[in-house]
Amino acid sequence: MTWALAVILLWPSMLWASLQLDVGRLQLAGLSAQGTVLFLDGQAGWLRIATLEVAGRQWRGVRLDCPRLRLNDGRVDCRDASIAGVPELADARLELAFSTTTRTANVTVRFAGGGRVVVALGPGEAIKADLAQLPLALAARLLPDLARWQALGTVSGRVRLAGARLDAELHLAGGGFADAAGTHAAEALVGQLQLGATRRDGAWRWQAELAWTAGGVFWDPVFVPPGVSLQANGVLDTRQLSVDALRLQAPGVDAVTGRAVIDRAGPRLMEADMSVHRADLAVMVPQFALPMLAPAQAERWQVAGWADATVQWRDGRLQAAELTLDQAGFAYLGQRFRVGPLSGRLPWHRADARAGRLAVDGLHWQKLDFQPFALEVAVDQGVVSIRPARLPVLDGAIIIDTLTLARTDTDWRGEGSFFMEPVSMRALTRALDLPEMAGTLSASMPGLVVTPQRIGLDGALILAVxxxxxxxxxxxxxxxxxxxxxxxxxxxxxxxxxxxxxxxxxxxxxxxxxxxxxxxxxxxxxxxxxxxxxxxxxxxxxxxxxxxxxxxxxxxxxxxxxxxxxxxxxxxxxxxxxxxxxxxxxxxxxxxxxxxxxxxxxxxxxxxxxxxxxxxxxxxxxxxxxxxxxxxxxxxxxxxxxxxxxxxxx
Amino acid sequence: MNIQWKAALVVALLSATLAQAQSNLEVNTPAISAVKSSMAQRHAQLAPLYASGAVGLKADGSLAIHDANAVPLAQRGKLNALVAAENNDRSALYREIAAANGHPEWADDIRRTFAQRWIDKAPAGWWVESHGGWARK
Known part of the structure; x- marks a missing residue:
C-alpha cells in the first residue's frame, strides 16, 4: 500500500470542529484515487474523489458520505456510508475501516436487494473478498450488455489475491438467465467454481474445477441437463488463453478430454485436440444431434450404442476428425427401418484422403432382413465414397457398384449405381407376408441420386414373375x-x-x-x-x-x-x-x-x-x-x- | 377455456376452413387425409401452447414460437420439434392441395389463403403475426 500524499493542507476553518484534508493521490491494492479530499465534521464526514479507478474501471466525481465517522488511534471507521457517482453501488450501504498503522482497509458493501461483499485490503498487494448471496443481477451493472439476459441467482464464496497468487471459490445458487424470447435460458442452476492462479512473467498459470449440479440450460435447440463437471488447467497471458488439459464429465458420456489454445483477440479458437470417450448414443443423439439436424422427426428416430470421437483443430480451422462407432443402432419409425449393430471407424482429414470401415451386422427394412456386410469407405475431404460392396438379402444380394456422398452448398447429395443378384420371389413374398409367388426379383440401377429431398433411380427394377x-x-x-x-x-x-x-x-x-x-x-x-x-x-x-x-x-x-x-x-x-x-x-x-x-x-x-x-x-x-x-x-x-x-x- | 374444448374448436376450424373455402380447397386425397390426420393428432399438444402464447400463427400460414418462456425449460426442445413437425405438415398440406388440383404452382396462393383463414378464425387470446409484428387477438 503506498500513500502518495501530494498536498496536505490543514485548513483551520471558521468552524473549529471541521477539517478538510486534501489527500491528492491515494493508491491501494488495485485501487487508485486522484483528487481526493476528505472533509471531517464532528461525527460525520465525506470523501470526494475526482477520479477513482478500480480494476481498470474509472469513475469521476465520486462522493462517499459517512454519517457515522470515527477517527481513533490511527483508525478510520466509517459506518452506514453511501456512495454517489458510482452507479454500480447506488443503492448500497458501506462500512469502511482503515488503519494507518497496519495499513489495512476493510470495506463491507451491503446491497439493497440483498447480498454482501466484504473486501479486505491488506498490506502489500493482498486483497480478500468474501461474497455472501450476492445477486447475479448486479453483474449487469458492471457489464451493461448482460442486462438483456435477466440474470437470476446469487453467488457466494471468497476470492483471495495475495501478491502473485489468486484463489477463488464461488458457489452459484438459483442461477438463471433468459433472453426475451426464451430461446436461450437457464433455470435453478446450482454449481461451484474453484479457481487457483499464479502470476509469473506477466502470465497467469491457472487450474479450475467447475461442477454444475442442478438446474438446466436451454440453448436453442438443445436442452442440457445438469451433472456436468469440468477440470482444466492452463496459462492466460495478454495474447492468448491456453487450456493445457481439460476433462469434462457429463451424463451420457464417460469423458471429454483435450487441450486448446484460444486467441484472446476475437476471441478465436486457434488450436485444439479434443476426444470424446464412450458417448452413449441413446442419450447424446436425441439430446444434441436430432434437435439440430432433424427437429421435426426427432421423435421418429431411436438410437443406441456408443461412439468415440476425436477432433483436431489447427490454425483456426478443423483439421481432422474421426468417429468410431461401437454397436451403434438406428431405427426409424418404430422398427420399420433399422440399421445395426454397426461398428467401425470413419476418419476425415482436411488435406488427405482417409480410409474407414463399417461392419453392419444388421439392416432391416419392414420385414426384410439383410445379412451382415461390411462397407469400406474412403473419405476425401467433403466426399465419402463407398467401395463396391455386397449386401446379402434372402437368397440374393444388392451389389453397390459405386456410391459417393458429398456435401453441397445447402445439403448433401449421394450418387452411385447398384444392381441386384436375383432374389427369389418365393423367399421375398414369404418375408413380406405376401401371397407366395414364384419367380425372381432383380434390378440394375446405373444412376442412383439421393438427396434429402429426393431419391431418383435411373434404370430398371425387374421382377420375373x-x-x-x-x-x-x-x-x-x-x-x-x-x-x-x-x-x-x-x-x-x-x-x-x-x-x-x-x-x-x-x-x-x-x-x-x-x-x-x-x-x-x-x-x-x-x-x-x-x-x-x-x-x-x-x-x-x-x-x-x-x-x-x-x-x-x-x-x-x-x-x-x-x-x-x-x-x-x-x-x-x-x-x-x-x-x-x-x-x-x-x-x-x-x-x-x-x-x-x-x-x-x-x-x-x-x-x-x-x-x-x-x-x-x-x-x-x-x-x-x-x-x-x-x-x-x-x-x-x-x-x-x-x-x-x-x-x-x- | 379448457384444453379439450379448444382442441375441438381447432379441429372444427380445420374442417370449416376446408369446407368454406373455394371448391378447389375441398379436395381430398390419401396424402391430404394423412396430413390432416397427423395435424389433428398433434393438435391436442399444440392447443395449450396457442393459449399460453408460447406458439403463434404466422402471416405465411406457418406456426412460430412466440414466447418460449411460457413453456418449462426442459420442454422447450419438444416445443421446437412440435412447431417444426406442424410446419412440415402444413407445407405438405398446401402442396398436396395444389397438386391434387393439378396445379402444383398454386401452393403459395393456397398457403396465403389458409394463412388468412387460420388467423381470421383464431380464438381471442391467441397470438398472430401481421405485418406490424405480433399481436394478441
Missing part, C-alpha cells in the same frame, strides 16, 4: 425422409400368366396371359394418388378360359348386384367360359378411377366391354359404371378375394 416380367422405371421417391414420402414410377408388365396370378390372389381361375401398363404412378404413404393403368390380353395363340368365380369377382367390382344376371341365366350351369380378350383401363384422378373397356373411351353412360367372349359357351362381361371411387373399388377387390368360395348356384 408369373411366367412374364414386371419392369419399373423412372423410379423416384420425393421427400424420402419427410412425413409423407412420395413414390413415382412407370411400370410395365408383359406376358403375366393369369392362371398363376389368379391362383396366387385367390381370384377364381383364368387362363391366358395379360400385359399391363401403369404409367405416371404416384403414391403417397403407399397409397396411389394417380396413375393410368391398362390391362390387355397378351397377343398370341393360347387357351383362354375364365371361371364363373372369376367372372363373379370381375362383375362384383362393378357393384353388388352386377353378378346376379349370370345366376339368373342358363350360364349358371357352366363352370367356365371361353373368351377372346380381356381389357380394362383405369385413370386414377383425385380418388376416382375413370374406367374404359376394350373399346377405349366413350360417353360417361356408355357400357364398356371388360371381357369379350369367344368359343362355347362364350360370355361378355360388360361394365356400366365408368366412374368408380378408388377406396370403394379396393374394398370390393378385398371382399371378392376374401369371399373366394364357390358361388351359390340357385
Amino acid at each position: 408369373f411366367d412374364g416380367y414386371v419392369q419399373a422405371t423412372g423410379l423416384e421417391v420425393v421427400e424420402p425422409f419427410g412425413l409423407l414420402p412420395r413414390l413415382r414410377a412407370n411400370v410395365v408388365a408383359e406376358h403375366l400368366d393369369l392362371a398363376q396370378l389368379t391362383e396366387t390372389f385367390s381370384f377364381g381361375a383364368v387362363s391366358g396371359f395379360i400385359d399391363l401398363s401403369l404409367a405416371d404412378l404416384q403414391m403417397a404413404a403407399w397409397r396411389p394418388l394417380r396413375f393410368e393403368a391398362t390391362v390387355r390380353s397378351t397377343p398370341g395363340d393360347y387357351p383362354r378360359r375364365i371361371s364363373q368365380r372369376a367372372v363373379e369377382h370381375i362383375t362384383a367390382l362393378g357393384g353388388a348386384s352386377a353378378s346376379a344376371a349370370i345366376q339368373r341365366s342358363f350360364l349358371q350351369f357352366f363352370n367356365d367360359f371361353g373368351y377372346r380378350e380381356i381389357g380394362l383401363a383405369c385413370r386414377l384422378v383425385r380418388g376416382v378411377c375413370h374406367m374404359q373397356g376394350l373399346e377405349g373411351g366413350g360417353a360417361q353412360s356408355a357400357p364398356f366391354t371388360i371381357v369379350r367372349g369367344g368359343g362355347i359357351p362364350a360370355l361378355n362381361v360388360i361394365g356400366y359404371n365408368r366412374r368408380v371411387d378408388w377406396e370403394e373399388l379396393i374394398a370390393r377387390i378385398k371382399a371378392a378375394v376374401a369371399s373366394d368360395a364357390a358361388p351359390v348356384i340357385k
Whole structure:
C-alpha cells in the first residue's frame, strides 16, 4: 500500500470542529484515487474523489458520505456510508475501516436487494473478498450488455489475491438467465467454481474445477441437463488463453478430454485436440444431434450404442476428425427401418484422403432382413465414397457398384449405381407376408441420386414373375425422409400368366396371359394418388378360359348386384367360359378411377366391354359404371378375394 | 377455456376452413387425409401452447414460437420439434392441395389463403403475426 500524499493542507476553518484534508493521490491494492479530499465534521464526514479507478474501471466525481465517522488511534471507521457517482453501488450501504498503522482497509458493501461483499485490503498487494448471496443481477451493472439476459441467482464464496497468487471459490445458487424470447435460458442452476492462479512473467498459470449440479440450460435447440463437471488447467497471458488439459464429465458420456489454445483477440479458437470417450448414443443423439439436424422427426428416430470421437483443430480451422462407432443402432419409425449393430471407424482429414470401415451386422427394412456386410469407405475431404460392396438379402444380394456422398452448398447429395443378384420371389413374398409367388426379383440401377429431398433411380427394377416380367422405371421417391414420402414410377408388365396370378390372389381361375401398363404412378404413404393403368390380353395363340368365380369377382367390382344376371341365366350351369380378350383401363384422378373397356373411351353412360367372349359357351362381361371411387373399388377387390368360395348356384 | 374444448374448436376450424373455402380447397386425397390426420393428432399438444402464447400463427400460414418462456425449460426442445413437425405438415398440406388440383404452382396462393383463414378464425387470446409484428387477438 503506498500513500502518495501530494498536498496536505490543514485548513483551520471558521468552524473549529471541521477539517478538510486534501489527500491528492491515494493508491491501494488495485485501487487508485486522484483528487481526493476528505472533509471531517464532528461525527460525520465525506470523501470526494475526482477520479477513482478500480480494476481498470474509472469513475469521476465520486462522493462517499459517512454519517457515522470515527477517527481513533490511527483508525478510520466509517459506518452506514453511501456512495454517489458510482452507479454500480447506488443503492448500497458501506462500512469502511482503515488503519494507518497496519495499513489495512476493510470495506463491507451491503446491497439493497440483498447480498454482501466484504473486501479486505491488506498490506502489500493482498486483497480478500468474501461474497455472501450476492445477486447475479448486479453483474449487469458492471457489464451493461448482460442486462438483456435477466440474470437470476446469487453467488457466494471468497476470492483471495495475495501478491502473485489468486484463489477463488464461488458457489452459484438459483442461477438463471433468459433472453426475451426464451430461446436461450437457464433455470435453478446450482454449481461451484474453484479457481487457483499464479502470476509469473506477466502470465497467469491457472487450474479450475467447475461442477454444475442442478438446474438446466436451454440453448436453442438443445436442452442440457445438469451433472456436468469440468477440470482444466492452463496459462492466460495478454495474447492468448491456453487450456493445457481439460476433462469434462457429463451424463451420457464417460469423458471429454483435450487441450486448446484460444486467441484472446476475437476471441478465436486457434488450436485444439479434443476426444470424446464412450458417448452413449441413446442419450447424446436425441439430446444434441436430432434437435439440430432433424427437429421435426426427432421423435421418429431411436438410437443406441456408443461412439468415440476425436477432433483436431489447427490454425483456426478443423483439421481432422474421426468417429468410431461401437454397436451403434438406428431405427426409424418404430422398427420399420433399422440399421445395426454397426461398428467401425470413419476418419476425415482436411488435406488427405482417409480410409474407414463399417461392419453392419444388421439392416432391416419392414420385414426384410439383410445379412451382415461390411462397407469400406474412403473419405476425401467433403466426399465419402463407398467401395463396391455386397449386401446379402434372402437368397440374393444388392451389389453397390459405386456410391459417393458429398456435401453441397445447402445439403448433401449421394450418387452411385447398384444392381441386384436375383432374389427369389418365393423367399421375398414369404418375408413380406405376401401371397407366395414364384419367380425372381432383380434390378440394375446405373444412376442412383439421393438427396434429402429426393431419391431418383435411373434404370430398371425387374421382377420375373408369373411366367412374364414386371419392369419399373423412372423410379423416384420425393421427400424420402419427410412425413409423407412420395413414390413415382412407370411400370410395365408383359406376358403375366393369369392362371398363376389368379391362383396366387385367390381370384377364381383364368387362363391366358395379360400385359399391363401403369404409367405416371404416384403414391403417397403407399397409397396411389394417380396413375393410368391398362390391362390387355397378351397377343398370341393360347387357351383362354375364365371361371364363373372369376367372372363373379370381375362383375362384383362393378357393384353388388352386377353378378346376379349370370345366376339368373342358363350360364349358371357352366363352370367356365371361353373368351377372346380381356381389357380394362383405369385413370386414377383425385380418388376416382375413370374406367374404359376394350373399346377405349366413350360417353360417361356408355357400357364398356371388360371381357369379350369367344368359343362355347362364350360370355361378355360388360361394365356400366365408368366412374368408380378408388377406396370403394379396393374394398370390393378385398371382399371378392376374401369371399373366394364357390358361388351359390340357385 | 379448457384444453379439450379448444382442441375441438381447432379441429372444427380445420374442417370449416376446408369446407368454406373455394371448391378447389375441398379436395381430398390419401396424402391430404394423412396430413390432416397427423395435424389433428398433434393438435391436442399444440392447443395449450396457442393459449399460453408460447406458439403463434404466422402471416405465411406457418406456426412460430412466440414466447418460449411460457413453456418449462426442459420442454422447450419438444416445443421446437412440435412447431417444426406442424410446419412440415402444413407445407405438405398446401402442396398436396395444389397438386391434387393439378396445379402444383398454386401452393403459395393456397398457403396465403389458409394463412388468412387460420388467423381470421383464431380464438381471442391467441397470438398472430401481421405485418406490424405480433399481436394478441
